[in-house]
Amino acid sequence: MGDVTCELCPRYCTIPEGGAGDCRVRVNIDGKLVATTYGRPSSVHIDPVEKKPLYHFHPGSAVFSIATAGCNLHCRNCQNWQLSQRGGEEMERIYRAEPADVVDAALAENCHSIAYTYSDPIIFYEYVYDTSVLAHDHGLKNIFVTAGYINEKPMRRLCQVIDATNIDLKAFDDGFYRRNCSGSLKPVLDAMVIAREEGVWLEVTNLVIPTLNDDIATVRRMAHWIRDNLGEQTPLHISRFTPHYQMRNLPPTPVESLHRVWNEARDAGLKYVYIGNIYGHKSESTYCPNDNTRLIHRVGFSVEEYNLTSDGRCPVCNQKVSGVW
Amino acid sequence: MKRRDIKFAALVAVNLLAIAGFLLSHIGGESAYTGWRKIDYPALMQKINSGDLVRHNAEYWRKQQ
């Protein structure tokens, strides 16, 4: 009696009155499911789009980034756990920012897009959706940075209002998701395919954690799956793990491991493979897949040199480079 | 049994009872990562009443129908 079931993500939490979903911010109050952090972000920053990371979506542009408390995954290595693993009632800093306020602020600060990021924006879905609609009305783009643990129907609906997404594929191993994230792999793969089908610009991130998901055979399967299901033009960001939260027992990923994963992904046929979290690495830059001309030179999150033509082609061989330029 | 042993046994028993009580009080209801969570409801309502949090309808799929 009075229970409600949240159908937003694959957890399908059935929540009794006074309880919250697994994400902590979708709560059953008087028999109604409510989003408690709608219009109440706890983190608001302006970041370069490269930080999301998105390397093929308006490079060098500024992104108004917001997040509320809560998350529907519980990764042991979460870097943002102070935000994601808490409920709204546990937050000290909560801003009042209705969708119109966010859009106004993004415009006032000359941002190109609004990013829903840091925690998993799936859990403040309604806030994302309403803000995105308003952002489009004012000529802003929407970026959804997520782990992709969401059901098909809400994902398809959201794709109507977002322009780009970075989906964090934590490992190509269901056991990893169950052991380290309290989630599962299949819904994440489905979300990526949906984003591709719905025409949302998609980039994939894979954080390489020593001994947990750096097995080269698994990496190969992941790269082949991306190539076959999302396309060889899909940018893949191989990111370096650093110890955080409940996973401080492991060392940072050795650079050699990242190189092995990079090589494997390139051998599988992926055209744009990047190495992240290593400042100044050569593989932060974009190269022409045809003649290897350096098209976008990046150092950290900063674009130092931009050589693409206005329609996104290599200036030397005229090769088209996938992306939103 | 010496008086000292009885005291020690009583101490152990009290500890075991306390542990059992703690475990029993956590049976049922929320379990981590499998559905729903208990939250600090009074704190939540306080934040809602002060406007720091809200009660925004989250049943978007019903709104659609």
Next chain:
Amino acid sequence: MKSRNRISTMRRRFLALLAVFSGSLLTSRSVATGKQRQLSLHEADFYKPHDLAG
């Protein structure tokens, strides 16, 4: 003379104690009201460096 000194010492101690109490009361009040204060979006330092991923 001695008793006057003692009174003066007591007065000083009393005033010091009063100052400590007032200080702590003011601090706790300001913390309490600060926590209840509503934060508008523009009070966020958008450009403050942060270590959040994503």
